[in-house]
Amino acid sequence: MPLKKDYEDIPGTFIFDADKGREGYQLNQFCISLRLQKNRDTFGENEEAYLDNYKMTAEQRQAVLDRDWNRLLELGGNIYYTSKLAAYDGINFQQLAGLMTGMGNDAYRAMMVAGGRSPEGNRYQSEWDEKGDE
Amino acid sequence: MARITAGVGCSHVPAIGVAMDQGITEQPYWEPVFEGFEKSREWMKEQKADVVFLVYNDHCTVFDASCIPTFALGCAPEFAPADEGWGPRPVPVVKNHQVLASHIAQSLILDEFDITIMNEMEVDHGLTVPMSVMFGDKTVDDEWPCLVVPLCVNVVQYPAPTGNRCYNLGKAIRRAVESFDEDLNVVIFGTGGMSHQLQYKRAGLINKEWDTKFLDRLTSDPVGLSQTPHVEYLREAGSEGVEMVMWHVMRGALDDDVEEVHRHYHVPASNTAVGHIILENVKDQGKAK
Ligand SMILES: [Fe+2]
Numbered sequence A: 001m002p003l004k005k006d007y008e009d010i011p012g013t014f015i016f017d018a019d020k021g022r023e024g025y026q027l028n029q030f031c032i033s034l035r036l037q038k039n040r041d042t043f044g045e046n047e048e049a050y051l052d053n054y055k056m057t058a059e060q061r062q063a064v065l066d067r068d069w070n071r072l073l074e075l076g077g078n079i080y081y082t083s084k085l086a087a088y089d090g091i092n093f094q095q096l097a098g099l100m101t102g103m104g105n106d107a108y109r110a111m112m113v114a115g116g117r118s119p120e121g122n123r124y125q126s127e128w129d130e131k132g133d134e
Numbered sequence B: 001m002a003r004i005t006a007g008v009g010c011s012h013v014p015a016i017g018v019a020m021d022q023g024i025t026e027q028p029y030w031e032p033v034f035e036g037f038e039k040s041r042e043w044m045k046e047q048k049a050d051v052v053f054l055v056y057n058d059h060c061t062v063f064d065a066s067c068i069p070t071f072a073l074g075c076a077p078e079f080a081p082a083d084e085g086w087g088p089r090p091v092p093v094v095k096n097h098q099v100l101a102s103h104i105a106q107s108l109i110l111d112e113f114d115i116t117i118m119n120e121m122e123v124d125h126g127l128t129v130p131m132s133v134m135f136g137d138k139t140v141d142d143e144w145p146c147l148v149v150p151l152c153v154n155v156v157q158y159p160a161p162t163g164n165r166c167y168n169l170g171k172a173i174r175r176a177v178e179s180f181d182e183d184l185n186v187v188i189f190g191t192g193g194m195s196h197q198l199q200y201k202r203a204g205l206i207n208k209e210w211d212t213k214f215l216d217r218l219t220s221d222p223v224g225l226s227q228t229p230h231v232e233y234l235r236e237a238g239s240e241g242v243e244m245v246m247w248h249v250m251r252g253a254l255d256d257d258v259e260e261v262h263r264h265y266h267v268p269a270s271n272t273a274v275g276h277i278i279l280e281n282v283k284d285q286g287k288a289k
Helices: A018-023 A025-033 A037-045 A047-051 A058-066 A069-074 A079-088 A093-100 A105-113 A125-131 B014-021 B031-047 B098-110 B125-135 B163-178 B208-220 B222-226 B230-237 B239-252
Strands: B003-010 B051-056 B071-074 B116-118 B147-153 B185-191 B258-269 B272-281
Touching: A018 A025, A025 A058, A025 A079, A037 A047, A037 A079, A047 A058, A058 A069, A069 A079, A069 A093, A079 A093, A093 A105, A093 B014, A105 B258, B003 B031, B003 B125, B003 B163, B003 B239, B014 B031, B014 B125, B014 B258, B031 B125, B031 B185, B031 B258, B031 B272, B051 B125, B051 B239, B071 B098, B098 B147, B098 B163, B125 B147, B125 B185, B147 B239, B163 B185, B163 B222, B163 B239, B185 B239, B208 B222, B208 B230, B208 B239, B208 B258, B208 B272, B222 B239, B230 B239, B239 B272
Parallel strands: B003 B185, B051 B147, B051 B185, B071 B116
Antiparallel strands: B003 B272, B071 B147, B258 B272
16 A cells, blocks of 8 residues: 555655656766766766766756746756756845745735745645645 | 763754854844853853763764664764855864763663664764754864764654654753763753744744743643644744754653743744743752752
């Protein structure tokens, strides 16, 4: 019997569990390789050629090239890994959150300064469905 | 004999390290974050700690996905700050009390906590940021004022160890420390949190009410608090809020009877609620100073 996932009804959230880890393995290993300067240099010379070293899916590869931050998470990426690709682009965690939430940097930063996103209405997927959010 | 006399709970937001490294801690955005650590630095000096036992997690920096130990104990002579994609932080190399660390490793395994032994390891902001906020600015040419035994916990790939497991590991760490002959004053740090979510469309979640209750219960109901199920952290404190299980290791290593001597809470530092607490064993109060 598969383990019950009691965390799948949290809206706007991926829980990076063993299934996600399996799916995203090659993608995440690529991302973490960028923590070393020599790899950042090689990637910078030719992104496509560098990506050939990792057996990721065509979709994952495209999402890397497109810097499609949410798609990367949907395809098994984990934020701590994808943040290494973001760092390569000069994007920090807060700027990345601005992109992933679709709010943009200024609005996201303003939300955080005002105390962050409230848990009210953001605990269950059903609450988002009612509001018509994804 | 070595003793654990006090515990520190502390967020380890990377941007806090960046702010210190860039010397911008007096800017209006950062000032309220750092203000709450002024007292802590004084307190830290008074402790004259010989060793900090520092519980933290790696953020897919040093540990890639090829090997994911739940508990990894640093047994190397020293730990250099890692390059996390922006270059290594310009802070001192962390020096271990290697004899104590290997004693703890043996003791824990015989106590049925089957930890992984790390004889080579770099450390990321999870470890260096708590050092910086508690000890103040240091450059690469300085030295940290005490030795550090690091314990790295997996909180990235679900599931992190349960709060209960972490709390009991704290008790085993205490037994290990107390069976070490050298006279050492050990302060234990539990780091990470508080509420934050870094990823996807719910990024930016902060739950001050939940965080406050967590800080309260560290003193009033630590055992009950350690029973918090993972899904509650994830839903209430954000997907990355689950890091707070590491605070239970710290709490488990202290006496039942502790006094909260300092607390600091501020939103935000980047995406995160900064939480910090200092707990002293009531029976050890005043002894180390
Ligand atoms: Fe962390």
